[in-house]
Amino acid sequence: MSDKRLGWIALNLMSGIGPVLSHRLADACGSPLAAFSAPDSLLAQQRGINIGLAKRLASFNWQDSVEKELTKAQHAGCRIVTLEDKDYPEALRFQAFPPPVLYLRGVFQPEDRQALAVVGSRKPSHYGLSAVKDIVSDLVKAGFVIVSGLARGIDTMAHRTAMEAGGRSVAVLAHGLHRVYPEANKKLHDQLVTQGAIVSEFPLGVDPRPAYFPRRNRIISGLARGVLVVEAGPVSGALITARWAGEQGREVFAVPGSYNAWLCRGTHALIQDGAKLVTCIQDILDELPSQQVLPDTHRQPKDSFRQELSSGQNVIFQALEAGGLQVNQLAAVCERPVNLVLAELLIMELQGLVQGTPGQVYYRVKG
Numbered sequence: 001m002s003d004k005r006l007g008w009i010a011l012n013l014m015s016g017i018g019p020v021l022s023h024r025l026a027d028a029c030g031s032p033l034a035a036f037s038a039p040d041s042l043l044a045q046q047r048g049i050n051i052g053l054a055k056r057l058a059s060f061n062w063q064d065s066v067e068k069e070l071t072k073a074q075h076a077g078c079r080i081v082t083l084e085d086k087d088y089p090e091a092l093r094f095q096a097f098p099p100p101v102l103y104l105r106g107v108f109q110p111e112d113r114q115a116l117a118v119v120g121s122r123k124p125s126h127y128g129l130s131a132v133k134d135i136v137s138d139l140v141k142a143g144f145v146i147v148s149g150l151a152r153g154i155d156t157m158a159h160r161t162a163m164e165a166g167g168r169s170v171a172v173l174a175h176g177l178h179r180v181y182p183e184a185n186k187k188l189h190d191q192l193v194t195q196g197a198i199v200s201e202f203p204l205g206v207d208p209r210p211a212y213f214p215r216r217n218r219i220i221s222g223l224a225r226g227v228l229v230v231e232a233g234p235v236s237g238a239l240i241t242a243r244w245a246g247e248q249g250r251e252v253f254a255v256p257g258s259y260n261a262w263l264c265r266g267t268h269a270l271i272q273d274g275a276k277l278v279t280c281i282q283d284i285l286d287e288l289p290s291q292q293v294l295p296d297t298h299r300q301p302k303d304s305f306r307q308e309l310s311s312g313q314n315v316i317f318q319a320l321e322a323g324g325l326q327v328n329q330l331a332a333v334c335e336r337p338v339n340l341v342l343a344e345l346l347i348m349e350l351q352g353l354v355q356g357t358p359g360q361v362y363y364r365v366k367g
Contacts, residue, residue, distance in 0.1 A: 004033065008032045008084070008101050010036065010060070010065060011025065011035065012100060013065050014057070016053060019099050020349050025038075028045070029042065033062075036058070037058075040054050073204060076204055078204075081104050083101075089113075091115075091222060092222045102201055103177045104197060104198070106196055106197035106198055108197060112197075112223070114145060115170065115223055115224040115225060116139055116144045116224050116226050117227040119158075119230075119238040119241045120232055120238050123153055124230070128255075131230055133157060133161050135280075136161040138280075139281060139284070140162050140166065142281065145170060146159065147172065147220055147224045149241075150172075152182060156188060159171060159192060159196075169192055170223060172199045172200065173198065173200040174209075174216035175207050176205050199223075201219065210339060213237055213339065214240050214342045218244045221245040226245065226250050227245040227250060228255070228284065229252070231257060232270075233263055234262075234269070239340075252274075253277075253278045254277060256268065256278075312334075315334045316334055316345065316348065317354075320354065321364065326361050327342060327360045
């Protein structure tokens with residue numbers, strides 16, 4: 001195994017070091033593995049590196065940790081794919097700060113480049129489930145792979161329908177592949193392994209936490225050419241996936257519902273903001289012709305990530321002016337749901353505007 005692969009896996013095993021900091025360390029030190037032997041003077045110059053993290057890097061027994069993780073992965077029946085591997089998904093490779101490590105059950109296939117993400121409520125109506133079943137069946141016939149998050153509701157129906165129609169489906173998880181969550185989807189999980197893939201950027205043993213779902217959603221949208229939202233309330237996690245799609249240059253689609261339905265407030269807001277209204281598969285094919293894959297022009301260099309602050313980001317940025325705040329405190333100050341604040345913070349971290357600590361305390365980045 002190459003030093004670069006070992007280095008990416010080692011950095012990914014350290015708490016408090018996500019994709020952004022992993023890439024910055026690798027760039028500053030010359031390689032991901034070199035970060036563990038870099039002098040304090042070099043680390044001190046890097047944005048987001050404090051004395052505590054520098055000491056943890058120096059004392060981290062990366063050789064032993066990586067060896068144990070590789071053994072655990074073998075026993076768990078999954079592979080570890082890094083940016084150095086040929087089968088790392090090209091759609092993710094060309095994002096800003098792509099996840100350096102992916103844990104994989106099943107296999108990636110060339111046809112996965114022709115993917116659409118389908119997301120929505122965990123407690124959908126009969127109308128929402130029916131819409132997913134009809135549209136996903138037609139998408140599979142048109143050659144699309146379906147990506148979602150294996151959650152209850154819309155996600156579950158999207159995965160199940162895709163496979164029942166004879167197609168492939170890819171599930172992205174917000175925790176390590178040592179477990180199935182929710183447990184009720186164990187049978188569906190096993191079907192996905194043989195008829196698609198299960199993917200996560202989180203090491204084995206990491207359980208789901210609120211902060212991990214926005215990161216999961218970024219991969220869901222990143223793997224796809226577009227995102228279809230079916231029934232999303234005003235604070236739904238599906239809206240975070242749609243937001244990521246916009247940041248990544250992907251198309252956003254939304255199925256309309258009753259004008260006064262709470263479950264459709266989020267999807268209607270997306271349509272008002274410019275998402276393509278979908279009543280049949282042709283509305284999607286008009287924007288994403290079948291068999292046309294993402295071109296290299298979708299590549300998103302690290303230094304070109306959009307820098308404009310949204311209204312929500314501006315409120316967060318101002319709230320951090322006096323000093324660092326824990327996520328729950330920040331959400332209370334900004335009077336916004338925690339899941340939406342976490343999503344904005346991750347985008348702002350990619351922009352280099354804020355930096356988080358292992359305890360989920362966020363600070364404004366100076367300079």
